[in-house]
Amino acid sequence: MAGITDPRPPLPEWILECYDRLCTQACRPDAGEDSVPLIDYDDAVDVLISDSELALEQRDVEHALTRLLERGYFYEVEDELRITSPEEQC
Template sequence: MARVTDPRPPLPEWILECYDRLCTQACRPDHGEDSVPLVDYEDATDILAADSELALEQRDVEYALTRLLERGYFYEVEDELRITSPDKHC
């Protein structure tokens, strides 16, 4: 069977760095072994906006989160961002 590829261009490196930062936060050991890795949407915006290495403006943070949601890196439940494939990132 032929492999289906995504015709969209890959996400920019800075957006993938945002994803890595948020995965690190979502996969903290204090969340418990059985819990779904997640980060509150508001906390995610605060984490990314406060990261001095990323140096993002608020609009950049919102754009990055939108792109990550659209591409399926996260899915949103109420006001929480959950990692779609936690076994690959935690």
């Protein structure tokens, strides 16, 4: 999500992998066409912790989610993480 003129360094690859995993879970084909792709925060934590390829601990997962929220990859509504640009991800 960081633009070309964004002075901040890009997110680490492992955080972007977390984002890809969560987008896969949020972009369910059973959701209606007009629905916003979302995943419950606790479900997102569970998905990332249980992913053996990522092998992340609780603190790592919380850090990744915080960074993704700060950079605008997700926005939070109550306890749900919603994809900011679903047309690019789903």
